């Protein structure tokens with residue numbers, strides 16, 4: 070506990086004002102963001118960032134590799150495949166709601182929907198599909214939906230993240246809102262996402278290495294031993310909001326959609342490495 074407080078104080082005293090991004094638009098932001106990390110960690114190739122916290126400790130990495138010999142998420146992938154292939158009561162199925170029947174497309178999410186003007190994550194797209202066919206939405210954080218996302222993501226393994234921000238005022242506003250959320254301090258501890266995942270990236274907090282924000286979305290959904298099951302990116306957002314004692318947003322909120330849009334876009338060009346496993 071003492072160690073934790075010391076770390077929190079240490080983090081709080083870091084110079085946090087210097088976010089690497091200025092108001093320059095998505096493409097310039099992306100370049101600056103990736104360059105920042107590459108200068109900071111010259112030993113890491115771009116594709117290494119998808120390993121997140123396991124780039125910083127040989128010991129943790131060895132344990133993680135051992136866990137991956139029998140991937141703990143494989144049950145979720147199997148369950149997700151079955152759920153994905155099951156027909157709805159009206160005879161339609163998930164495949165009918167997606168391009169390419171939903172196979173090998175996870176790297177294109179989140180997407181901006183020009184009809185609604187909103188960002189759609191892959192989980193939200195699954196729920197929209199259900200609603201269209203008269204079914205209730207599923208929890209966006211875990212359970213059946215996380216399993217389906219795990220399956221769909223597994224069919225994109227190794228494909229390069231390719232999030233598009235069209236030249237549409239609403240899409241750019243969503244991107245800017247996500248960026249703003251990422252760099253804004255909140256909670257009793259007054260940390261932003263960037264405090265931990267940019268400024269303190271690669272440092273230890275409560276025995277865990279802080280994943281750099283670059284590549285941080287690439288392994289989701291993840292099986293976490295702490296959870297005992299598979300959870301989505303939104304589940305992680307909620308957990309990290311709670312860490313700094315701030316009130317999490319709703320799983321389908323604009324705040325989290327936009328945050329996922331910004332954060333995933335920053336990893337464009339990195340390979341999908343999900344589903345993943347984390348301690």
Ligand code: HEC
Pocket residue numbers: 120121122251260261262263264265266274277278279280285286288291305306308309310312313328347
């Ligand atoms: C106080 C530091 C702290 C802050 C602030 C924080 N996180 Fe985290 N984050 C962590 C830690 C520590 C982990 C590792 C797992 C754990 O201990 O829960 C983590 C893990 C993650 C992961 C999973 C990384 C991986 O490879 O498994 C994501 C994604 C993430 N955080 C996103 C965010 C976002 C988005 C925000 C802002 C809403 C945020 N975090 C704010 C400390 C923080």
